[in-house]
Amino acid sequence: MVVYAGQGDPRRSIELLWRRPVAEQRPGPKPGLSVDAIVDAGIAVADEQGMAFSMRAVGERLGRTAMALYTYVPGKNELVDLMYDRTMAELPTSYPLADGWRPAVTRWARDMWELYVRHPWVLQVSQARPVLGPHEFAVIEALAAILVPTGLPGRELRGIVGAVNYFVRGAAQTVAEARAAGGATGEADEEWWYARSAVLMEIEPDLAEKFPALHLLESDREPVDPELPYLENDAVENFRNGLRVLLDGVEAAVRAVAKP
Amino acid sequence: MVVYAGQGDPRRSIELLWRRPVAEQRPGPKPGLSVDAIVDAGIAVADEQGMAFSMRAVGERLGRTAMALYTYVPGKNELVDLMYDRTMAELPTSYPLADGWRPAVTRWARDMWELYVRHPWVLQVSQARPVLGPHEFAVIEALAAILVPTGLPGRELRGIVGAVNYFVRGAAQTVAEARAAGGATGEADEEWWYARSAVLMEIEPDLAEKFPALHLLESDREPVDPELPYLENDAVENFRNGLRVLLDGVEAAVRAVAKP
DNA sequence: CGAGGTTACTTTACGATGTAAGGAGTCGCA
DNA sequence: TGCGACTCCTTACATCGTAAAGTAACCTCG
Structure with a gap:
């Protein structure tokens, strides 16, 4: 809903x-x-x-x-x-800029991500039309305040703020729903995955040949944190690497503005 | 739901x-x-x-x-x-790589975006645990097949595939839900926005001073397509600019691998 | 101080929803 | 010809958001 x-x-x-x-x-x-x-x-x-x-x-x-x-x-x-x-209102309203925008955005993203995981239902409130409450404003203000000093134009900034937002939301959704689904059925991630992949392998044994790139994509997988369940490990890894790539893109934009 | x-x-x-x-x-x-x-x-x-x-x-x-x-x-x-x-199954299962990965990923993203807008309910199917159907596999395979030839390691690739996915989903959600909400109440975007911002300005007149960065963020806004409603214009603009930034990040990663 | 109006909260009820249970009819095969 | 598997229907139930109307508490004004 x-x-x-x-x-x-x-x-x-x-x-x-x-x-x-x-x-x-x-x-x-x-x-x-x-x-x-x-x-x-x-x-x-x-x-x-x-x-x-x-x-x-x-x-x-x-x-x-x-x-x-x-x-x-x-x-x-x-x-x-x-x-x-x-x-x-649980989130900070400003972030220190002493080390530049990048660590600040990273911290903003992590805080946001943790909030989503703490309150997964928040992810189901529509994004399209903002709620227009004071704290919602404050959260976006906090992110905007980090990025405005880079000197990027409004158009660019909106794209970046949107992208960071979407990314964090999506990444968080993955963990949150993994937990929710597991919690709802009392089924752990591993069991869920195991039951399905077993049936899948039986019915469609040549999956790896049918989807070679996907198979390659799943290579050299190492648990980031052995304490965490399967799917959550994935999510944490994807969050870190994805955010890094995204911020590299922002860095390119910032450099382009700094030295024209 | x-x-x-x-x-x-x-x-x-x-x-x-x-x-x-x-x-x-x-x-x-x-x-x-x-x-x-x-x-x-x-x-x-x-x-x-x-x-x-x-x-x-x-x-x-x-x-x-x-x-x-x-x-x-x-x-x-x-x-x-x-x-x-x-x-x-409505999406292509492969994209031409003649001009390199970047236009291919761009086209993949646009196709995906359009599918979400065409079938907004798809956005509400949980992402956490894949449905594991043949066409879902095919869609991710198509994206993976574009990126694998870049030579990026699996860890990096997963982060990128995730980020692109999350981004497209989020961007699409914004338009899709704007339309759905408007359609549900029969209320056009402009009216919705106007009614609310009027009340907001009346109750909280010093918004611009309270959230200066946000105010700056909203500057030099120009309609991308005058045919489209207000919020959709925003969404289209954010999609273009956000995707560009994200792909710049990918480009950095690709270059780093090509020339170590 | 007592009447009247306003408010807080309850009870009851309605129309959705997903789906369990059981029955009626239809067809292939022994 | 009849048995058993199958499709599809009717009925029923729990659960949901919330409309309507009633009851009791309380402030204000005469």
């Missing part, structure tokens, strides 16, 4: 995201909950159960029914937006 | 994917449907309604009930796997 950013009333959504203070001293019973409490509960539930968490589960965690949430939040979509933005 | 690759019986899944021929001349009534017909109908419905299509809708398109499908296909997850692999 990909959740699209606030399709309801834009004003209500944005006021919630930016925490417009609600008028105090209102008639009626004291609120027993708060938007913050609901968002926290939502994140906790989503971390456990993934994006397919239910409003009932969030309510239950707060000792309420699902419908109680609708007093504070217009619907599940908007709650997810709030959860998304609150999650982004 | 992210759909995880075949969590059911591995043998059944893989036999379906590789179209193990079913014994003919079986007792019982003649099958009125076929796996192929169901997969086609599924793709058609998913293209219209997205990944949240229902088994009932697929059945209806074939003049059957939802339950009729379960005779041919174990469940929705497996059907999605089949749809995914069939979709990958």
Whole structure:
């Protein structure tokens, strides 16, 4: 389930995201909950159960029914937006530039990647239309602030920011979903892979000849970290090497601007 | 809804994917449907309604009930796997290398990008655990076959293949979801953006000062194609520039191997 | 202090969804 | 001719987001 950013009333959504203070001293019973409490509960539930968490589960965690949430939040979509933005607050808002842009971007990417792995459901919030919350802005600001001093033009910068973003997201998705799928079925990566590749080899024994380049691609594979499961090792390796290549490309662009 | 690759019986899944021929001349009534017909109908419905299509809708398109499908296909997850692999068959299985790897990879990326935009639901099939169908293999084989002749080592190649993949997926997701969200609500990009940015400016007037780098990032924006809606223009621009940067990185790696 | 209106929260209910269970009809082969 | 495998249907269930309406708590104003 990909959740699209606030399709309801834009004003209500944005006021919630930016925490417009609600008028105090209102008639009626004291609120027993708060938007913050609901968002926290939502994140906790989503971390456990993934994006397919239910409003009932969030309510239950707060000792309420699902419908109680609708007093504070217009619907599940908007709650997810709030959860998304609150999650982004876990990241630093700036990175030291003492050693230049490259280590800074690398650290930004690693932090982002770790956040995705920590909160895999975030990967299922639609990227197309930004949530437009304060912390989402801050995260991209942090990356932009690293790259702007390179002197690259806006067009170039947007391409780079996009590419780094896409890359980190994709790389993280690989681990996150590997874990989620394993967790859901209780099946470890190795078992999953083994069961399938065994059947595959039996049904299609000449795979290696049919896809020679792919076979070559899988050569000299060495575990980066023997503690980690199979697919995760792959993902970590791909993240490191892929990011290096990508940043080499950025370096070329930066050099081209520095010495025209 | 992210759909995880075949969590059911591995043998059944893989036999379906590789179209193990079913014994003919079986007792019982003649099958009125076929796996192929169901997969086609599924793709058609998913293209219209997205990944949240229902088994009932697929059945209806074939003049059957939802339950009729379960005779041919174990469940929705497996059907999605089949749809995914069939979709990958739309792509070329090899690219000419006459002009070197770079234009070939560029074309691969563009073809892939267009496929994602054509079938946005494909973006929601989990990447972590491959579907392991013949056409999925063929698509990665095509990319690998372009890059293997560069002489790069396996580790490096995997990083690059991953990065290109992630990048294309991410870039495509941006357009695809922009369209899907617009299509779902009947709301054009411009309206969506306008409604939100107006409220945002009203509530948080000093955005530009709060996020200076972001503000700079948005500078000198020119529509690539005036026919296209707002967000799509962005996406196309980001795709071009991002891919160029990424391939510059690959070029650096290739040169490093060529002349050590 | 008491009435009236507003708010917090609950109960109930509705229309989706994926799919399990079981039955009705159809056909090949003994 | 009948048995058993097969296709397809009907019915049913749990689960989901959330609409509607009711109840009880509480502030404000007379």
